Amino acid sequence: MKHFEMARPTDLKEASSLLGKDLGEARLLAGGMDLLGELKDHIIEPNRLVNLKSVRNLDYIDPKGGNLRLGALVTLTEIAGHADIRKRYTALAEAAEVVGSPQIRNIGTLGGNLCQRPRCWYYRDEHVHCLKKGGNHCFAVNGQNQYHAILGGGPCFIVHPSDLAPALIALDAQVKIVSAAGSRDVPLEKFFILPAEDPHRENILQPGEIVSEVSVPEPEAGVKSAYLKQREKESFDWSLSACAAALEMDGRACRNARLVLGGVAPAPWRAAEAEKALQGxxxxxxxxxxxxxxxxxxxxxxxxxxxxxxxTKAVVQMAILKAAGA
Ligand SMILES: Cc1cc2nc3c(=O)[nH]c(=O)nc-3n(C[C@H](O)[C@H](O)[C@H](O)COP(=O)(O)OP(=O)(O)OC[C@H]3O[C@@H](n4cnc5c(N)ncnc54)[C@H](O)[C@@H]3O)c2cc1C
Known part of the structure; x- marks a missing residue:
């Protein structure tokens, strides 16, 4: 692994300044579950890591006062085990508890889970200069593409690996993004981008920007949610296909639905036509x-x-029935 400097900022502005404007120079480190893999595999070779864990007070879960507020450094284990999240934001707790393995959930953070890079084996192979890494070809198009996108793909066919993202979008979450210049709040649904917009990145973060918080509104009365994921192995594996369902129920009837797919598109995928089909x-x-x-x-x-x-059809059907308790 290439030698790098480790910076330990104490606040977010300092962290942002240390990141600077050049991704080749510096990268943000949270739990390291994904980033260390990228370093060891020579996918990225920055000169500096900026350790977010030295910034204080970013590991809070605050369910009080309507919105649920989650600091970027909250771990997946903390989310999965939180009684209030499990009760009111069930899809989120269910998504957190099926990430990887207990070790990964103990160290992996919310911010890192949303910003983790794709698992495409062409992207992760240091010898392959694919479209995502600045080359001019997506090798999945005519290659080994069994884990690649069936929706929203092209010109690059990665799938988004995060389990938390579909659940949080189904629950209408917002992210707070901070930099040395200030902060902005963005609906999580608008945080992710497709390769058609820019094949080199998966979200709207600009160099120097950091996800500091995710907030989720108080669910409307009658909202029930669930997360379901299908993978090759029973644990320690990303989704082949996943669905987060949040249904606003009136008895057994559905007033409104939000359905978001994971593992099938380069970004978490809102199934708008399916949502309409459930209305009423x-x-x-x-x-x-x-x-x-x-x-x-x-x-x-x-x-x-x-x-x-x-x-995916089966996963969506089962997720809807699970959320409705039918
Ligand atoms: C074997 C294995 C299995 C896994 N299985 C799953 C799975 O089933 N489902 C799933 O969802 N994930 C899975 N993961 C991925 C893992 O859950 C995530 O990588 C983890 O949540 C990342 O969190 P972290 O804090 O370790 O992030 P890091 O590795 O520290 O960072 C990941 C990326 O996000 C960036 N980043 C981190 N925090 C922020 C922030 N606050 N703002 C902006 N950028 C940030 C980093 O710069 C880096 O690019 C798996 C990982 C492994 C190694």
């Missing part, structure tokens, strides 16, 4: 299936990932 419906197997069919209607598979279409 009594939630049963047939209604959930109809919505699931709408969720994959625009899916396009590559040579080896066609299985993701029926898999």
């Amino acid at each position: 419906k009594t939630i049963d197997e047939a209604a959930a299936l109809q919505a699931a069919e709408a969720a994959v209607r625009d899916a396009t598979s590559l040579e080896h990932n066609g299985y993701k279409v029926p898999l």
